[in-house]
Amino acid sequence: MTKQKTLEDIKETFGFVPGFFEDFKWDDLALSGGWELFKKFELSETNIPLKWKHLIALAAAGAVKCPYCTKFHTAAAELFGATETELQETAYTTSLVGYFSNYLHGRRYPLEKFDEELNHIVKNFQAAAAAGKA
Known part of the structure; x- marks a missing residue:
């Protein structure tokens, strides 16, 4: 997509061209490629419903502490x-992911032991589900 067509598509989608997209005008591919990815994965239904997708992205945003x-x-x-x-x-x-990650790293908990315990946990949940208890 040309730079002009990309900017027109952005304007049609948002009602204006936000400055953070305007800033990509230095390169056609940066603008058009970035917009195509944004439009497909941030604004369109894909394999993940939009509400879930943005809740997942919100979790990631919180983890990396990005205010934008x-x-x-x-x-x-x-x-x-x-x-x-x-x-x-x-x-x-x-926050729980960060909590447990910080604790496990701080304790230098053996990854091999964690893997063994995780396998046991998964098997236990699978058995409970098969028995109708989960």
Whole structure:
């Protein structure tokens, strides 16, 4: 897509061309490629429903502490139907990943032992599901 067509598509989609896309004008591929990826994976249904996709992205944004991404994915998740409780749970779940990661790294917990324990946990859940208990 040409630079002009890309900018027109962005304007048609958003009602204007946001500055962060305008800033990509230095290179046709950076602009058109970035826009095509953004449009497909941030604004369109793919294998992951849009609400889930933006909750996942919000978790990643929180983990890397990106204020731009956090604002965008919160607004997008809400736009696609996420509730306040789902946003809260997403943030909480993200914090738990960091919590346990920090603890396991800090304790230098053996990865091989963790793998063995994880296999046991998975088998236990599979057995419970097969027995109708999960």
